[in-house]
Amino acid sequence: MFFASDNSGPAPQQILDALAAANTGYAAAYGSDPLTAEVQARIREIFEAPQAAVHLVATGTAANALALATLAEPWQTVFCTRVAHIHEDECNAPEFYSGAKLTLVGDGDRMSSDALRAAIEAEGTRGVHGPQRGPVSITQATERGTVYSLDELRALCDAARAHGLPVHMDGARFANALVALGCSAAEMTWKAGVDAVSFGATKNGCLGVEAVVLFDPAKAWELELRRKRGAHLFSKHRYLAAQMAAYLRDDLWLDLAGRANVNCARLAAGLRGAGATLLHEPQANMIFAAFPRALHRRLHAAGAVYHLWGSGTLEGEDADEMLPCRLVCDWSLPEAEIDRFLALLR
Amino acid sequence: MFFASDNSGPAPQQILDALAAANTGYAAAYGSDPLTAEVQARIREIFEAPQAAVHLVATGTAANALALATLAEPWQTVFCTRVAHIHEDECNAPEFYSGAKLTLVGDGDRMSSDALRAAIEAEGTRGVHGPQRGPVSITQATERGTVYSLDELRALCDAARAHGLPVHMDGARFANALVALGCSAAEMTWKAGVDAVSFGATKNGCLGVEAVVLFDPAKAWELELRRKRGAHLFSKHRYLAAQMAAYLRDDLWLDLAGRANVNCARLAAGLRGAGATLLHEPQANMIFAAFPRALHRRLHAAGAVYHLWGSGTLEGEDADEMLPCRLVCDWSLPEAEIDRFLALLR
């Protein structure tokens, strides 16, 4: 009953096999190997973007920070929500790489195009004194397990473009969102107006690999230099490429995300059936729910692993107090474990 | 006949096996897993440094940049040679992470304690105007395949300590140097006066993992924060740890380095026997030699892969012109390939 994170489960066998298969003979270092070229081509194909620049890194924070540094100037702001990973969970990495300030849009976990428009208009009105308007960063799926519709994405990108601002998508859970929307990668990105994507693969089954995709390749070389300067260029690059190649082969990535989403839907349905309160509409592979403290204790005692969300603790006195928690489903979660968890609710 | 780099060969099977073995069930993310703790303990044991702080990263540049950022202030200089990896091959990453300037010591590929003393004395005499003296960074084995003796290391560290400066060791080829000296890891580091080590494992057989070792743990938490802020904290950290665990188990790391060094010695002996000019004394796993252009052409035509070193090219007119080259031996190089290469010299 492991619902703590999608950073904690195993990788599918195909990815381990690909590492083993790549581990023969000599390969040019630093991304000059044929497997890297193959993966770049495959990602361009998936995104229907034959000109796109594609660079691999090992962490999602690196993908975000490098993409934003390439889009933003150090005297600008990056617009994002107050729960954005780049704001809350990257220990100032985006600021370190870009020099820019983060401007928080709205109060919630999703960015509305109205709130974005208002934030853009409020910013950048102070001439040389204030920071200047810079890129917009959208998280898809969001940090609360919801997904922006294509209409919403287009409206956000339109609001950015109205001021000439580029758009970055933090796609740490890109595949989960894509499967949820049932659209193409191109539709969810450049066709909607997105300029750069952190295309995540780690949370969805890889050991550690992400791609930065720039649809306009004009800054491809700059991104390469920033990656090296950030110490993110792998010498034995074939092992990054091998993971990503296996991940994309035969739609494994979509299959994995589909399984995670189905797991999540099964869990959500069960929770609802048991009368639990869901705090956000679960559209990808995460659920935020609130249970009484007593139930949390029972679940933990029975071996369920997940995080309370917020400042509440199991140790509090009031057994009835509702405490929010986060339940993440990954591809590897057995149905039986979900059902066992749900059985404990009753 | 692959002598281009120790970044290009395969990993030994034990390391792949360790990845597969680690790939079961759920593990806490971000380095809180038991395998990471085990690896940290093992590295402390190897270094006979029970208090040392040990942090894993995936690239040697990250290890160097983070270690130096922790030792240096942004208004200081880092003393290193003009062929140091941190100066020539890291695209300003050390400057990016630390803010410090690099001050080049001496003219050659090795740092002498006299030259270091002179450089330290020349620096830091301009009050608030000049950069201030900061850490000394020593590369062991050097970028030219030579190794500092323990006496030399002690003399360098003494020169640094005389001015209260900390010492960093870039140990991208730490194991090769250690095997060459036949001493302990403690003797080659803190017993000689080294404060922080970039303990390389990638060039010596891993897919991509290095450890930053700080013998004084006072800045352990700072290093963790810098690692996260630099986007170098792996979420699925067990896969870094598994590589390093296998690398250190049953002295695999020493065995791999020993093989690489033996390969190198065999190649060096053969080169000398054939009358070739060696540009540095090969003490680890790299040889710098000069051959006539015609010989380079013959070697390349026969399939030998290695880099010319400097501005010369195969295409020049003068067949007799001597062109330097670098020949790197890794653990996986078959003896027969070395002998085939040597046979081409005759």
Next chain:
Amino acid sequence: MFFASDNSGPAPQQILDALAAANTGYAAAYGSDPLTAEVQARIREIFEAPQAAVHLVATGTAANALALATLAEPWQTVFCTRVAHIHEDECNAPEFYSGAKLTLVGDGDRMSSDALRAAIEAEGTRGVHGPQRGPVSITQATERGTVYSLDELRALCDAARAHGLPVHMDGARFANALVALGCSAAEMTWKAGVDAVSFGATKNGCLGVEAVVLFDPAKAWELELRRKRGAHLFSKHRYLAAQMAAYLRDDLWLDLAGRANVNCARLAAGLRGAGATLLHEPQANMIFAAFPRALHRRLHAAGAVYHLWGSGTLEGEDADEMLPCRLVCDWSLPEAEIDRFLALLR
């Protein structure tokens, strides 16, 4: 009728005279001159802080950015209000110098100790992932012309100290606040718990000089190096010192601030008498008021100079629409001008 800014009026004659007096013979450069030492001693005396480190710079943004860089680590946050000068009006200078992120406290123009406590508690709960808690920056007088009472300052500093966080005071209008409170400089700073002050003199009559005061001198040398590295160390430092010496001589600084505050009180009383709406309680030398557009037009037509505050413009259609504006009084403003302005209101 110039109410646009306290950056626009002339300097009092004493300060010009002091420049002329300092302009004789040779003086050691870079702050080693006797006038600088005299000014540092005088500031320590004023603050009753014999150990304090005092450094002069030419701009308020430099004072803030250098002070914060000395108090904050690059992986931390700086707590401030959303209207803080360091957030809105310094084009990312604090982030550039410190590397830290700014965390906005509360919604208004003043920081309450409750809101600060809540913000501190919300921050720094994510381990290595989130930015860490760093210094609190308080603006006294605030950007809206109000002043924190000593009790409020103590409560803010207590909230910071409860978590071991240092406190910075942006004192661009320090003298105006001090005169308003009628307390000592020590009471308004270190006795309340403040660690570092940007002691402004430019807005209150100097050509361009501010002092950074660190009550704990442990980081004095670091601040000097940061000042030089930031290109803020004046070579002909005596001309900074001369301004500040004249400013502090015979309580000129308090006299100037007193005049500005009296001007402001006269204007505020007149505005209230005319039935105008004041948006904040004017306690120093600035008033935020709302007038109908028609009145703004009349005032501008008559030659009044001040800024509308917000997105409204004189050109709008609705003559009755209330538009906020900012009215700043400096020491040099003639009473007759205030009265002429007030007469226009009737």
Next chain:
Amino acid sequence: MFFASDNSGPAPQQILDALAAANTGYAAAYGSDPLTAEVQARIREIFEAPQAAVHLVATGTAANALALATLAEPWQTVFCTRVAHIHEDECNAPEFYSGAKLTLVGDGDRMSSDALRAAIEAEGTRGVHGPQRGPVSITQATERGTVYSLDELRALCDAARAHGLPVHMDGARFANALVALGCSAAEMTWKAGVDAVSFGATKNGCLGVEAVVLFDPAKAWELELRRKRGAHLFSKHRYLAAQMAAYLRDDLWLDLAGRANVNCARLAAGLRGAGATLLHEPQANMIFAAFPRALHRRLHAAGAVYHLWGSGTLEGEDADEMLPCRLVCDWSLPEAEIDRFLALLR
């Protein structure tokens, strides 16, 4: 007998008068005042560069750091000599502002075009691994009191342009060099191939003001934002502008530099007449000479103020040891003082 620095003498009366004249009434802040516009126009006229972007700052280090940050990318190098002010005397400010590394050209105090060509060719040959080639920074007059001829400047700029690299001129002693060459400001800069100039005025008589001149205005706005972000935008900007306006009026700047150079020539002639060894050909306002220790003692005892240059001290035992020193002449130095100094040599 004050020869210590051109940062230590008084400003000419015209500049103090200009400050007093500017100190009337209200002026728009932050460079929007008419005096600033007038100064910018005058500098464009002097440089025969009607499109040039002109920005004022208060320190030479600020001018250099901002100009270089605008010309260089953080993954590049800046080519300069090993005695360049940006390398030796700015405490890493150029690195802080630009992120770039400084690459030292040649061994001496002047840059030859051959050495520059060699340095450029050696750099930037390592693909993504090494730093990339960036701007060339030339100091005119040099830090050793010599001046590049127009031919030399053109050759240096040609070497830079052959690789598409921009050229910066550190003109802290611009006027001294210009007077020495007897050419126009345009000839010494853009007509020779210079892209950006730090146009110094402080060492030549102002209290503290320098101009950054960008001949291509494409990055004018970027420079403004960098200036603000660096905390170098003056609020009461008229006082910077007033100094520069007076400095340029009626060729005062050329007159001041002419006087300093004439003083220097008188001193140099006298030194030579007395058989002293000059270490560099004095072409502007500085002399580097070597005297026996005993003579230094006599000069100091008689009240001469200047710096020994290097590690020698007055206190050493050997009275005959030759110790180098630097003798700087500024505009204000009375002839009689020079003659008194020379008389002491006999």
